[in-house]
Amino acid sequence: MSGSAPGSVTVTLDGTNHTAKMPLMAGTIGPSVFDIRKLYADLGVFTYDPGYGGTAACDSKITYIDGDEGVLLHRGYPIDQLAEKSTFLEVAHLLLNGELPTREEMAEFERGVLHHTMVHEQLRQFYNGFRRDAHPMAVLCGVVGALSAFYHDSLDINNPDHRRISAFRLIAKVPTIAAWAYKYSVGQPFMYPRNDLGYAENFLYMMNAVPAEPYHVNPVLARAMDRILILHADHEQNASTSTVRLAGSTGANPFACIAAGIASLWGPAHGGANEAVLKMLAEIGDKSAIPDFIAKVKDKNSHVRLMGFGHRVYKNYDPRAKIMERTCHEVLDELGIKDDPLLDLALELEHIALHDDYFISKKLYPNVDFYSGIILKAMGIPTSMFTVLFAVARTVGWISQWKEMMEDPLQRIGRPRQVYTGHSQRDYVAVGAR
Numbered sequence: 104m105s106g107s108a109p110g111s112v113t114v115t116l117d118g119t120n121h122t123a124k125m126p127l128m129a130g131t132i133g134p135s136v137f138d139i140r141k142l143y144a145d146l147g148v149f150t151y152d153p154g155y156g157g158t159a160a161c162d163s164k165i166t167y168i169d170g171d172e173g174v175l176l177h178r179g180y181p182i183d184q185l186a187e188k189s190t191f192l193e194v195a196h197l198l199l200n201g202e203l204p205t206r207e208e209m210a211e212f213e214r215g216v217l218h219h220t221m222v223h224e225q226l227r228q229f230y231n232g233f234r235r236d237a238h239p240m241a242v243l244c245g246v247v248g249a250l251s252a253f254y255h256d257s258l259d260i261n262n263p264d265h266r267r268i269s270a271f272r273l274i275a276k277v278p279t280i281a282a283w284a285y286k287y288s289v290g291q292p293f294m295y296p297r298n299d300l301g302y303a304e305n306f307l308y309m310m311n312a313v314p315a316e317p318y319h320v321n322p323v324l325a326r327a328m329d330r331i332l333i334l335h336a337d338h339e340q341n342a343s344t345s346t347v348r349l350a351g352s353t354g355a356n357p358f359a360c361i362a363a364g365i366a367s368l369w370g371p372a373h374g375g376a377n378e379a380v381l382k383m384l385a386e387i388g389d390k391s392a393i394p395d396f397i398a399k400v401k402d403k404n405s406h407v408r409l410m411g412f413g414h415r416v417y418k419n420y421d422p423r424a425k426i427m428e429r430t431c432h433e434v435l436d437e438l439g440i441k442d443d444p445l446l447d448l449a450l451e452l453e454h455i456a457l458h459d460d461y462f463i464s465k466k467l468y469p470n471v472d473f474y475s476g477i478i479l480k481a482m483g484i485p486t487s488m489f490t491v492l493f494a495v496a497r498t499v500g501w502i503s504q505w506k507e508m509m510e511d512p513l514q515r516i517g518r519p520r521q522v523y524t525g526h527s528q529r530d531y532v533a534v535g536a537r
């Protein structure tokens with residue numbers, strides 16, 4: 104393939120040169136892309152990109168990542184500034200509406216979220232349908248999907264007011280649904296949300312409080328939780344966000360789309376990684392076992408990966424991992440945990456991996472999940488809730504991306520093509536003749 108006239112590319116196919124219109128599209132920052140929409144019409148060929156590593160599926164103004172430099176911007180603001188100075192609900196406003204809110208806008212936004220924190224009382228019955236040992240992600244996925252059966256008054260995806268109310272409902276109700284999934288698994292009464300508490304504070308309250316006793320949320324832990332939520336709020340067109348967009352492109356309602364996103368997040372290569380990191384650390388058990396473990400990771404036949412390391416986009420330190428490491432130390436200090444064996448193990452593993460040729464040459468660095476599991480464990484959050492917490496935070500990103508897509512006049516159903524490698528046409532053979 105070579106460049107020719109501006110906006111077109113000359114391609115050599117079977118020894119013959121063909122010219123195809125492929126205008127270059129430039130973003131505000133970041134690499135330009137070839138617009139290949141006319142490629143099939145011009146040349147009769149598609150492009151092949153399993154895993155979509157070289158394909159932009161949409162244009163978006165929400166999040167920018169420079170994976171080589173380790174940069175993450177939300178609406179232009181660096182993630183470290185947001186994590187340091189902002190709050191999760193303010194970041195939610197930013198992602199959804201494009202700008203940091205004024206005081207008045209923030210107050211109105213908070214009112215909008217708080218107004219919707221309770222769930223329809225009948226939804227409680229859904230929990231009884233699950234086994235007590237159900238994974239809370241299964242419960243979250245089911246109950247969030249079921250919201251579409253309860254809130255018919257906000258399901259018209261072409262109505263901006265309905266879209267706004269659905270966004271509020273999702274951001275407000277997902278923490279309640281998530282905390283109840285945990286309460287159900289331990290057989291404790293469900294705690295109703297308290298609108299006098301902050302977003303992260305309320306989530307910790309619903310998780311940890313019981314009706315029999317007063318419960319005071321530790322402000323350092325609430326701030327740490329708020330920061331964890333900020334760090335997970337959005338991350339461009341990752342697998343779960345792309346799932347939400349693909350489901351949304353069909354005109355499915357937002358509750359169904361977010362349920363699809365939750366299902367996609369569940370896998371260990373994505374949101375399930377924080378849970379997998381803790382399992383891995385527990386399996387390693389002791390520093391002396393690290394060399395053997397690293398040897399297994401390097402052995403291609405073992406299929407063992409260093410969980411919490413590597414990223415499709417970041418080929419440098421994940422900027423969220425650095426903030427997470429700092430937060431981890433703050434939380435352990437606050438809780439008076441001087442020597443945490445898991446943290447020691449994680450730090451040693453990180454040190455070895457960052458100096459090992461295998462990881463250096465493949466540009467594998469710690470990602471956001473390497474530390475988040477250790478913090479959440481120290482805060483008393485059970486391992487099975489880690490990915491659920493990620494989903495609570497990412498709901499904001501998903502619904503912001505869904506809203507952006509719904510407002511895009513060029514939006515059309517997502518429908519990738521394929522290279523067919525099966526049989527060519529053949530005739531049916533009767534069973535006796537096979």
Ligand code: ACO
Nearest residue numbers: 371372373374376400408409410411412413414415465470
């Ligand atoms: N441990 C060991 N080797 C790894 C790791 C790892 N964690 N990640 C990638 N590699 C190696 C692969 O074996 C491959 O080697 P090869 O070129 O010799 O075949 C090379 O690095 C590239 O790996 P890919 O799988 O092609 O990279 P991809 O971009 O598809 O995968 C992913 C990214 C899924 C995140 C991967 O790095 C991984 O599995 N990491 C562990 C799971 C994890 O932490 N996931 C969380 C991601 S962040 C998030 O979702 C919030």
